[in-house]
Amino acid sequence: MTEQNLNGDRKINKEVIEKFLNNFIKGEENKCWLWFGTLHEGYGRFMCNGEYYFAHRVSCLYYNNLIKSPLLALHIRECFNKNCVNPNHLYLGTQKENQEDRSIIYPESYNHCKGESNVTHKLTEQDIRDIRYKKKCLKHKLHQLAKEYNITESYIGLIVQGKAWKHIK
Numbered sequence: 811m812t813e814q815n816l817n818g819d820r821k822i823n824k825e826v827i828e829k830f831l832n833n834f835i836k837g838e839e840n841k842c843w844l845w846f847g848t849l850h851e852g853y854g855r856f857m858c859n860g861e862y863y864f865a866h867r868v869s870c871l872y873y874n875n876l877i878k879s880p881l882l883a884l885h886i887r888e889c890f891n892k893n894c895v896n897p898n899h900l901y902l903g904t905q906k907e908n909q910e911d912r913s914i915i916y917p918e919s920y921n922h923c924k925g926e927s928n929v930t931h932k933l934t935e936q937d938i939r940d941i942r943y944k945k946k947c948l949k950h951k952l953h954q955l956a957k958e959y960n961i962t963e964s965y966i967g968l969i970v971q972g973k974a975w976k977h978i979k
């Protein structure tokens with residue numbers, strides 16, 4: 811995690827993005843998109859113009875139309891692949907959020923990225939809109955929604971805050 815901090819003021823440019831886009835295959839929007847380039851401590855990492863770039867970080871910036879960010883690029887708790895570069899599985903957060911995220915592990919979501927047993931994969935775009943509507947307008951509680959959709963409260967929180975499923979307005 812420390813090395814990611816060093817990337818805080820590192821900008822991404824066209825060349826970086828091009829390299830990034832050439833090393834994974836865009837899959838379904840709610841499944842892991844695995845980096846097949848080189849790895850560093852499990853994270854996708856590549857070199858461009860003499861500098862190292864973490865693939866998930868570039869993904870986070872690129873898909874959010876940013877060229878840099880002082881925040882860390884983090885995987886949502888439901889994603890167990892460090893080399894996943896799906897922007898729906900990533901968010902920009904602080905070191906504190908990162909630690910909180912690691913402090914609780916939900917064993918039932920371990921199979922998350924393997925497919926059928928993973929409930930978060932069954933969410934549809936309409937579910938995302940419904941979740942946000944129910945939370946913001948109908949004032950449903952996080953734990954109610956977590957139960958209703960069979961996903962973790964933290965993930966509901968990310969959906970409501972727009973950190974997950976960002977492309978759904």
Ligand SMILES: [Zn+2]
Binds near residue numbers: 923
């Ligand atoms: Zn993932």
